[in-house]
Amino acid sequence: xxxxxxKVYMVAGYNTVSMGTxxxxxxxxxxxxGLEEYIKEAGQGTLKLIGGAKNVxxxxxxxxxxxxxxxxxxMAAFFPFIDEGLRGKPAIRVExxxxxxxxxxxxxxxxxxxxxAEVVLVIGVEVQNTVKAMYGADILAGAGxxxxxxxxxxxxxxxxxxxxxxxxxxxxxxDKTRKAxxxxxxxxxENARLCPTAQEHHNTTKDLEAxxxxxxxxxxxxxxxxxxxxxxxxxxASSIAVxxxxxxxRTGIPKEQAIEVLGFGQAEEDLTKKPVEQTExxxxxxxxxxxxxxxxxxxxxxxxxxxxxxxxxxxxxxxxALGLADPGKGTDFILEGNTARDGKxxxxxxxxxxxxxxPTGATGVHQAVTILEQLTGKAGDSQIKIPAxxxxxxxxxxxxxxxxxxxxxYHRG
Amino acid sequence: xxxEERLQNVSVLGAAGKMGSGIxxxxxxxxxxxxxxxxxxxxxxxxxxxxxSDEALIGLMKYLRTQVLKAAEKKIVALRSIxxxxxxxxxxxxxxxxxxxxxxxxxxPSTRLEAALGSLLIFEAIKEDPALKVKIFSYLIENxxxxxxxxxxxxxxxxxxxxxxxxxxxxIIGFHFYNPPAVQKLVEIIPAKNTxxxxxxxxxxxxxxxxxxxVPSNDVAGFIGNGHFMRDILYATREVEKLQKEFGFVEAxxxxxxxxxxxxxxxxxxxxxxxxxxxxxxxxILSVMQxxxxxxxxxxxxxxxxxxxxxxxxxxxxxxxxxxxxxxxKGKVTGVFDSKKKDYRxxxxxKAKVDERLxxxxxxxxxxxxxxxxxxxxxxxxxxAEIKNxxxxxxxxxxxxxxxxxxxxxxxxxxxxxxxxxxxxxxxxTGFFHAYGPVNDYLK
Numbered sequence: 001x002x003x004x005x006x007k008v009y010m011v012a013g014y015n016t017v018s019m020g021t022x023x024x025x026x027x028x029x030x031x032x033x034g035l036e037e038y039i040k041e042a043g044q045g046t047l048k049l050i051g052g053a054k055n056v057x058x059x060x061x062x063x064x065x066x067x068x069x070x071x072x073x074x075m076a077a078f079f080p081f082i083d084e085g086l087r088g089k090p091a092i093r094v095e096x097x098x099x100x101x102x103x104x105x106x107x108x109x110x111x112x113x114x115x116x117a118e119v120v121l122v123i124g125v126e127v128q129n130t131v132k133a134m135y136g137a138d139i140l141a142g143a144g145x146x147x148x149x150x151x152x153x154x155x156x157x158x159x160x161x162x163x164x165x166x167x168x169x170x171x172x173x174x175d176k177t178r179k180a181x182x183x184x185x186x187x188x189x190e191n192a193r194l195c196p197t198a199q200e201h202h203n204t205t206k207d208l209e210a211x212x213x214x215x216x217x218x219x220x221x222x223x224x225x226x227x228x229x230x231x232x233x234x235x236x237a238s239s240i241a242v243x244x245x246x247x248x249x250r251t252g253i254p255k256e257q258a259i260e261v262l263g264f265g266q267a268e269e270d271l272t273k274k275p276v277e278q279t280e281x282x283x284x285x286x287x288x289x290x291x292x293x294x295x296x297x298x299x300x301x302x303x304x305x306x307x308x309x310x311x312x313x314x315x316x317x318x319x320x321a322l323g324l325a326d327p328g329k330g331t332d333f334i335l336e337g338n339t340a341r342d343g344k345x346x347x348x349x350x351x352x353x354x355x356x357x358x359p360t361g362a363t364g365v366h367q368a369v370t371i372l373e374q375l376t377g378k379a380g381d382s383q384i385k386i387p388a389x390x391x392x393x394x395x396x397x398x399x400x401x402x403x404x405x406x407x408x409x410y411h412r413g
Numbered sequence: 414x415x416x417e418e419r420l421q422n423v424s425v426l427g428a429a430g431k432m433g434s435g436i437x438x439x440x441x442x443x444x445x446x447x448x449x450x451x452x453x454x455x456x457x458x459x460x461x462x463x464x465x466s467d468e469a470l471i472g473l474m475k476y477l478r479t480q481v482l483k484a485a486e487k488k489i490v491a492l493r494s495i496x497x498x499x500x501x502x503x504x505x506x507x508x509x510x511x512x513x514x515x516x517x518x519x520x521x522p523s524t525r526l527e528a529a530l531g532s533l534l535i536f537e538a539i540k541e542d543p544a545l546k547v548k549i550f551s552y553l554i555e556n557x558x559x560x561x562x563x564x565x566x567x568x569x570x571x572x573x574x575x576x577x578x579x580x581x582x583x584x585i586i587g588f589h590f591y592n593p594p595a596v597q598k599l600v601e602i603i604p605a606k607n608t609x610x611x612x613x614x615x616x617x618x619x620x621x622x623x624x625x626x627x628v629p630s631n632d633v634a635g636f637i638g639n640g641h642f643m644r645d646i647l648y649a650t651r652e653v654e655k656l657q658k659e660f661g662f663v664e665a666x667x668x669x670x671x672x673x674x675x676x677x678x679x680x681x682x683x684x685x686x687x688x689x690x691x692x693x694x695x696x697x698i699l700s701v702m703q704x705x706x707x708x709x710x711x712x713x714x715x716x717x718x719x720x721x722x723x724x725x726x727x728x729x730x731x732x733x734x735x736x737x738x739x740x741x742x743k744g745k746v747t748g749v750f751d752s753k754k755k756d757y758r759x760x761x762x763x764k765a766k767v768d769e770r771l772x773x774x775x776x777x778x779x780x781x782x783x784x785x786x787x788x789x790x791x792x793x794x795x796x797x798a799e800i801k802n803x804x805x806x807x808x809x810x811x812x813x814x815x816x817x818x819x820x821x822x823x824x825x826x827x828x829x830x831x832x833x834x835x836x837x838x839x840x841x842x843t844g845f846f847h848a849y850g851p852v853n854d855y856l857k
Contacts, residue, residue, distance in 0.1 A: 134489045138504040150503045154489040220490060 004294075008112045009243050009258040009413050010105075011251065013369030014045030018199040018236040018357025020129055028129055032235065035063075035070045035127045036078055038359075042123050042237035043082035050119065050241050050251040053085025057117035061093045062104030062124040063361040068139045069130050079121070086121075097143035098310060099399030100124060101238065101364025102406035108242030109261055118247035124365035125237035136233055140360070143400040145271045153222060158230055160401045161311040162222035167278035168313060169224060172328040180331035181312035182212035185228045185354060187340050188309070192351030194381040199234055199357035229312040231352075236359035238366040248413075258413030259372045259393065262297070265290025267405045275402060279328075281314070284321040284396055287405035291394065295409035299323045302409075303390040304374055305345070306367035308398040309352045318396060319347070346384050349374060364397035364406065371395060375412040414533070416618055417447050419562070421458050424529035425536045426549065428462035428522075429469035431728070432566050433538035435594030437462050437473070437520070438480050439623050440536065445516040449495050461521050461528040470522040472730060480595060481516045485509040530557045536588070538566040541697050543574065550579035562612050564588040568639050569701045572632050573605035583607040586616050589636060591844040592690075599844035600625045605632050626843050633830040634705035635698070637840045640830050641851065642686075643699055643711065644821045648814070649673060649683040650715040663749045663758050664767045666738065668810070670746070671771070676811040677818075678780050678796070680846045685746060688726030688737030692719055724750055772805025784848045793848070797855035815856055822851040 016038050019026055026032075039061070047053055059079045066072045076091035096103040101124035108120035128136055134154060141149050141156035153159025169177055186208040192198035205211055212228040221227065243251060248258060265287040269276075276282045292299060299322055307322070309315035319330035324338070324345060333339065339347040350356045350370045353363060371393035373379040375386060386393075393410040423440055427433035441460050448458045464470055485492060489505050492512055496502045502511055521528065526549065529535055535553060537546065550563055563585040565575060572587040579585075587603025600620050604613045620627045630636040635643055649669050656665035670682030687695050696716040703711040719738060726737025734741045740748030740757040748757035768774070777796060783789050797815070800808050822837040831837045838850020849855075 132486060134486050134505045134509070138506055141504075146503075150497075150500065154493045154505055218490075 004113060004261070004263070006113055006115070007245050008109050008261040009245070009248055009255075010240050010261065010368055010372055010410070011243055011248070011253045011258045012046045012049035012241045013372045014042050014049070014239045015197045015366055015369055016041050016045075016237045017197045018234045018359060020199050020232050020234045020357060022199050022203060022232065024202050026129075032129060033127075035066055035072055035075075035125060036081060038125050038127060038235065038237035039075075039078045039123060040082050042125065042239035043079070043121065046121060046123075046239040046241055047083055050243075050253065053083040055247075055251050056086060056089060056119050056121045056241075058108075058111050058119075059086060059089060059091035059121045060104045060107040060111075060123075061091065062095070062100040062122075062365065063093060064095055064097055064100045064126055065139050065142060065360070066125075066127070068142070069126070069128050069136070075125075095361075096404040097399030098308070098358070098360045099364060099397045099404040099406050100361040101366065102368075102395065102397035102408065103364065103404070105240070105242065105364060105368055105408065106264065106266060106406060109264065112242055112244045112247070115244075118244045118250060120242040121239070122242055122365060123237060123239045124359075124362035126359035126361040127235040128233050128359065129235050133233060143403075147272070155222060157401070158222045158225055158311070161313050162216075162224040164275070164278050164317070165224035165229075165311075165313040168316070171279050172331070176331050176335070177316070178213065179209075180316055180334045181229050182209040183334050184309065184312045184315045184339075185209070185212040188348060188351050188355030190355075191341055191349055191382065192355030195350040195356060196380075197236075198351045198355055199232060200351055200355045225311060225313065231310050231354050231358035234357035234359040236357055236362050236366075238362045238369050240365055240368050240372065255413035257376050257378075259375050259410040260413045261408060262392070262411050263291050263293070263295030263409045265292075265294065265405070265407045269403045269405075271400065271403055279317070281317045281321040281398070281402045283402045283405045284308075284318060284398055284407075285323075287407040288322055288394070288396060291407035291409050295392070297392055297409065299394075301390050302345070302392045302394045303386040304349060304371070304384060305347050305394040305396070306349075306352065306370050307347055307396045308363070309348060309354050310358060310398070312354070314398070315347075315352070315354075322394075322396070341384050349379065349384050350382050364395070367395040367397060368408070368410075371410050375410060416615060417453065417456075419533050419615060420444050420447060421456060422532045422559075423459070423534045423536070424461040424463055424532040425538065426463050426526075426529065427537065427539035429464035429466070429473040430538055431592060432590055432594060433464065433536075434473055434476055435592075436536050436538055436566065436590060438477060438484075438595050441477070441516050441519055442481065442484055443619070443622055444519055445512070446495075448519070449515065458519050459521055459531075460519050461523055461532060463523050463526060463528055465524060467524060470524065474517070474520070474522060477520065478513065478517060481513050482509065485512040526552065529553055529561075531559070532557065532561050533559050534564065535561050536564045536566065541567060541569060541694070541701060543570045543578075543701065546570065546575055547578040550575060550581060550585070554579060554581055554584070560584060562586075562615070564616065566590055569635050569698045571605070571634050571705060572603050573607065576605045576607055583609040584612060586612050587630070587632070587636065588616055588620075589630075589638065591638070597844060598624075598626045599628065599840060601628050601630045601636050601638055601840065601844075603630045603632055603636055626839065628836045628839050628843075629832060630836075631830050631832070633828065635702045635830070637825055637831045637837055638844050639698055639702070640825050641818070641821050641837065641841060642845070643695070643702060645683060645818060646687060646695060646699075646716075647711065647713055648817045648821075650713050652810070652814075653715065660767065660770065662753070663751050664763055664770075666749045667760060667763060668767050668771060670739070670749075671767070672807065672810045672814055674780070675777055676775070676800075676807060677814060678777055678783055678793070678848050680780050680784070682746070684738045687716075688734060688739055688741075689728070691725060691727040692716055692737055693725050694727070696720055718752060719750070722750075722752060722755060771807030771810070772803075773807075775799050775803055775805075775808060775811075780848055784846065789848060793855060801856055812856060815851075818851040819853065819856075
């Protein structure tokens with residue numbers, strides 16, 4: 001990929017709480033905030049930091065399945081609801097399953113690169129607690145090919161990744177892999193405890209790994225994963241501004257409070273096909289490779305990554321797709337403590353999808369906000385030390401079963 | 414006739430009642446599952462929901478739809494494979510809706526007893542009235558050409574008597590669900606002396622398919638569950654009579670309710686449990702049991718006095734608790750009925766005084782934190798050791814109550830109601846959700 005024709009930055013990140021089971025204030029029996037409340041909170045959060053709506057040229061909103069979870073479409077028209085100052089400005093809604101958030105970011109990045117905008121307000125949002133889990137599973141199954149739904153599991157995506165876990169167990173051994181899952185869960189929750197907006201922020205379980213070792217039960221759920229191997233049902237929104245150098249000046253934000261987009265990789269795989277290889281995330285691997293190459297760096301220069309751990313098995317395979325470990329060795333890499341916040345390659349420092357939460361359409365934006373906070377030293381209790389010789393941050397946002405992929409490489413501005 | 418055939422035409426008498434509706438639900442689900450098996454294809458399954466009023470049956474159908482939906486949602490993993498050959502049913506929601514339709518379509522509501530004349534199996538969950546039961550059974554056995562089997566949910570009447578008086582020829586068994594049947598894991602199975610072997614075998618198979626915990630009981634009025642519960646009531650009310658001289662009536666009721674709940678670490682106090690079951694129901698069960706047990710005083714004057722004042726308890730159709738001996742607000746006990754003033758006195762007003770009389774509260778943990786605690790055995794041992802050594806009036810009442818409960822349990826075995834002490838404990842643990850069985854050595 002050619003070098004980016006212009007510098008692109010991200011600033012002014014904002015996350016709502018990732019709401020759902022686990023949060024003390026969550027009560028599904030009472031009326032919960034809707035889509036528009038989350039959009040408004042996140043959007044206003046970013047607008048406040050960039051000097052208001054007058055500084056915005058364009059808007060992009062990512063949402064996966066509001067058409068079914070909330071019976072709502074035409075979401076770009078919520079921007080003027082956030083702030084009257086956005087009336088009449090161009091806006092777009094994008095969708096790419098769980099990679100929706102990063103696609104919204106890419107929309108902003110490309111607008112800045114195309115020089116149609118200097119400041120793009122980007123929001124990702126999903127409100128999923130409107131239905132019970134077994135109906136939510138139907139809705140989320142839309143990230144797969146609908147013609148595969150009939151033969152799929154009741155919990156479609158847990159079923160898909162359970163099959164991957166089963167294949168991984170068979171190829172590389174079950175015991176160690178399950179232990180790595182449990183460690184992944186523990187890291188996720190421990191990180192989430194440090195982040196006030198995380199869904200698992202209030203989690204007080206003492207022995208997280210012992211809990212996560214619970215045997216999977218295929219009769220009530222799936223064969224190879226238990227509930228702790230899965231990200232939860234979440235409501236939430238994240239917001240950020242994608243800006244040019246001109247945009248930085250306009251919003252008055254100093255460069256050191258921004259992150260610069262150094263490169264990105266986008267990749268699609270055929271929705272109608274089974275995975276090329278059950279034990280590998282081949283499309284993720286391609287997207288990461290493209291992102292690193294376009295940024296002109298190698299993985300060992302990256303200080304922290306936000307990766308798409310919708311399931312623990314996806315976390316293990318993503319570690320391998322990043323090139324941090326050989327196929328089958330991702331489990332060792334995790335069990336040796338490398339991915340923990342004090343390890344040599346901290347991953348998902350605010351909890352990731354399992355710990356922070358997974359409001360599907362918002363996740364890609366949330367990942368960017370976490371990288372922004374970490375690289376600019378604004379991560380509060382979640383802050384990790386970014387080594388001087390490894391100053392880069394990387395995100396991987398995945399839609400469906402390794403189908404729609406976006407990976408972005410960042411550096412402090 | 415095999416198991417599946419027996420379940421092709423079933424009736425539930427008293428189907429709209431508290432117990433009947435649960436029995437109907439569980440049986441309809443079991444029948445639907447049989448009908449949806451490959452070998453069930455083309456076979457007709459019918460369950461008649463029989464009760465006295467249209468209104469009650471309309472309510473029943475609403476209840477049923479909600480409950481079947483919940484059951485379907487819970488077993489969606491299994492349902493997907495059951496409906497795998499239906500190409501039009503793709504999403505969970507479509508499969509769940511189809512299952513609800515399939516279950517509900519088996520149910521034929523009726524206010525006419527004649528509807529049961531085609532049935533092979535008849536569940537009975539009507540009023541605890543021996544004469545009424547005999548009358549209905551006699552009618553059905555004389556007029557139903559299929560020699561149906563009767564599963565009675567009686568909790569107190571000896572099965573052998575119903576068998577003989579209605580001339581059922583052993584085609585009857587006690588199949589006693591606990592309230593609510595859809596939730597409670599326990600069933601007591603009570604064969605009469607002449608119950609046919611195949612009826613008993615079917616009962617065990619049916620209980621197993623419903624994933625119930627079965628406790629066998631001998632055919633002695635009250636069986637194990639009420640055998641313990643009723644005597645527990647008698648003990649508590651007699652204690653109230655003693656205590657009221659010193660405490661006053663309202664205070665004594667509050668004190669014994671507190672002892673039986675908080676001090677004994679039970680899910681409900683004894684007077685709350687009486688209200689839950691119904692003061693009238695408890696009184697009636699006692700009178701039925703009394704008629705079979707001449708040597709034992711099973712009459713409870715206090716319950717009769719309260720009934721005379723129209724204090725009944727029981728539940729509203731939505732399952733919430735009606736006021737009875739105690740007053741309830743949002744499910745919480747807030748008052749006690751004062752039989753002199755004929756009104757409730759609020760617990761807030763008397764709590765401090767009574768608690769002071771009971772003395773310092775031992776370090777009891779609430780039932781909720783004990784019942785599923787894997788370390789409960791040790792916690793309970795330590796707790797009762799503390800009770801044993803404590804000198805307070807509250808501890809003394811607790812000790813006496815626990816020992817009485819133990820004695821009642823042991824007598825159920827020596828009087829050959831239960832086969833062993835373990836069965837007694839299982840009934841209290843499973844059917845009454847106690848954290849520990851009454852027959853224990855904690856106070857030894």
